[in-house]
Amino acid sequence: MKFFEDIAVGERIALGSHTFTADAIKAFARRFDPQPFHLDEEAAARSHFGALCASGWHTGAMWMRLMVDYQRTEDAAMRSRGEPVARLGPSPGFRELKWLKPVYVGDTVDYATEVVEKRVSKSRPNWGLISIRNTGANQAGETVISFVSAAFVERRGRTAREAP
Amino acid sequence: MPRLFWEDFTAGQAFEHGPRRLPRDEMLGFAAEFDPQPMHLDEAAARESMLGGLAASGWYACAIAMRLAVDAFIHDSTSMGAPGVDEVRWLLPIRPDDAVLFRATVLETRASRSRPDMGLVKFRFELIDGDNQCALSLVTSLMLGRRQAGSAGPALAGQTADVGSAS
Numbered sequence: 526m527k528f529f530e531d532i533a534v535g536e537r538i539a540l541g542s543h544t545f546t547a548d549a550i551k552a553f554a555r556r557f558d559p560q561p562f563h564l565d566e567e568a569a570a571r572s573h574f575g576a577l578c579a580s581g582w583h584t585g586a587m588w589m590r591l592m593v594d595y596q597r598t599e600d601a602a603m604r605s606r607g608e609p610v611a612r613l614g615p616s617p618g619f620r621e622l623k624w625l626k627p628v629y630v631g632d633t634v635d636y637a638t639e640v641v642e643k644r645v646s647k648s649r650p651n652w653g654l655i656s657i658r659n660t661g662a663n664q665a666g667e668t669v670i671s672f673v674s675a676a677f678v679e680r681r682g683r684t685a686r687e688a689p
Numbered sequence: 690m691p692r693l694f695w696e697d698f699t700a701g702q703a704f705e706h707g708p709r710r711l712p713r714d715e716m717l718g719f720a721a722e723f724d725p726q727p728m729h730l731d732e733a734a735a736r737e738s739m740l741g742g743l744a745a746s747g748w749y750a751c752a753i754a755m756r757l758a759v760d761a762f763i764h765d766s767t768s769m770g771a772p773g774v775d776e777v778r779w780l781l782p783i784r785p786d787d788a789v790l791f792r793a794t795v796l797e798t799r800a801s802r803s804r805p806d807m808g809l810v811k812f813r814f815e816l817i818d819g820d821n822q823c824a825l826s827l828v829t830s831l832m833l834g835r836r837q838a839g840s841a842g843p844a845l846a847g848q849t850a851d852v853g854s855a856s
Contacts, residue, residue, distance in 0.1 A: 556715075557752035559759055560768055573769055581771060582755050586723040586748045593725055614739045615728065615779070616747060622774040649739075672774070677739065 526596055527603075528611040528681040529653030532640055540591040540636040545579050547630045553583040578627035584634065584670050585622065588659055591636050614652055614677025622672035626663065634661040634669055641673065651683040693766035695798065695808030695833040702795040706761035708819075711745065711753060713785035719749040744782030750825045751777060754814045757791035767834030769807060775828040783816070783824050790817040796828065805838040 547566075554563035558580035561568035569577040600610045628634060642656035655678055661670040720729035724746035727734030735743040783789065792815045801807040809830045816825040 557756045559756070560763065560770070562770065580755070581773075582748070582752050586719075586752065589746070589748050590723045590725075612738075613726075615744075615782075618747070618776065618778040619774075620776040622777070624771065624773050627770075 526600060526611040526613045526678060528609075529643065529645075529655070529678045530681045532643060532653075532655055532678065534640050534643060537637060537639045538595065540588070540595050540638060542633050542635040543587050543591065544633045545583070545587075545628050545630065547577060550577060550579045550583065550630060553586075554580050558582060574627050576627075576629050578629050579632075581622075581624040581670070584624070584628050584661060585672070587634070588636050588661060588670070592638065592659075611679040611681070614679070616674055616676045617654075619672050619674035622670070624670055626667050626669045628663065628669050632669075633664045635663075636661045645680070646677065649677065651680055652677045653680050654678075691765055691767050691834075693762060693833075694836040695767065695800075695810065696836050698795050698798050698810045698833070700795050700797050704761045704793045706757045706791045708788040708790040708817075709753075709757060710786060710788045711749075711783065716745050716749060716783075716785050717743075719752065720746045724748055740782045742782070743785055745784070747777070747779040747825075750779065750783055750816060751827065753789065754791060754816055754825055754827065757789075757816075758793055758812075758814060761791060761793060763831070769832040769834060771829055771831050772809075773829070775811075775830075777825070777827040779825060781818065781822055781824040783818065788819055789824065791815070792817060800835075800839050801832070806835055807832050808835050808839075809833070 551564055554560065562572040562574045562578060563569075563580050566577045569575070596613060603610050636659065638657045638659045640655055641658050644654055646652045646654045654675055656673055656675050658671065658673050660668055662668050717730060720726070728738040728740050728744060729735070729746045732743055794813045796811040796813055798808060798810045801809060810833055811828065811830045814827050814829065815823050818824045
């Protein structure tokens with residue numbers, strides 16, 4: 526993770542893509558969102574979705590996974606260059622999440638993120654707070670998910686190893 | 690036949706479900722699959738983090754709220770899915786094996802402008818922890834099938850209602 530000071534508003538990161546299989550869609554739905562159109566092909570065909578589709582929470586959670594994978598890769602590259610790596614704190618939440626299109630079996634969602642705002646945290650002055658707009662687009666280029674999330678990012682030279 | 694149609698929801702109505710214990714294995718399993726950050730998986734790293742100890746991924750908390758919403762009332766409704774989530778606030782960490790109570794409160798209901806067979810219900814979903822504190826709060830609208838198709842509004846009046854398309 527880059528330090529708060531090194532993150533620029535407007536910066537865009539391609540996070541990579543994920544293909545949603547029927548097995549994974551159903552496994553997620555059985556645990557967390559057992560509605561017929563996420564669990565069963567025939568019931569989904571009768572629903573207004575027309576075919577089995579992923580829980581929107583599954584589409585969102587997969588963004589998180591690709592974001593974490595991206596950060597790990599970036600951290601490793603920074604360490605290999607001998608650069609200090611900033612800590613990423615927890616997120617206070619997100620807003621304006623839109624599930625714009627269903628994610629059907631076999632769809633490949635390409636995720637990206639863009640920095641839309643940054644400010645120093647009022648409550649934790651050793652940390653900055655960044656807002657990012659996260660999107661996922663299917664293989665036809667249609668945006669299927671969009672939301673704006675926030676996260677704490679360490680400021681350069683402000684924190685020792687202890688948490689604020 | 691589902692019992693709850695769009696017409697059955699009114700502002701102020703609340704549904705509760707649980708409390709449900711969130712087993713360590715499930716919580717860490719979710720983190721390993723979807724959010725493998727040290728604060729969700731590694732005791733020592735989590736103690737040093739802002740969360741002060743192992744805590745659930747926020748996405749796990751949302752997924753649990755969804756599951757409890759299904760168990761509380763969606764399973765018995767004409768749910769047609771959800772267009773999105775206005776806001777999610779991760780207010781307090783949820784620890785392994787914590788038990789959470791789910792509460793859904795209806796904030797408003799409105800007919801769909803484009804689909805006379807459907808209406809929207811805006812809810813606040815909350816997960817309440819063992820100290821009676823709200824750990825997760827989110828606002829989301831669900832699409833629900835109507836018992837009787839209503840007027841679609843002036844722009845779409847005259848269109849044939851598509852009753853029964855809700856699964």
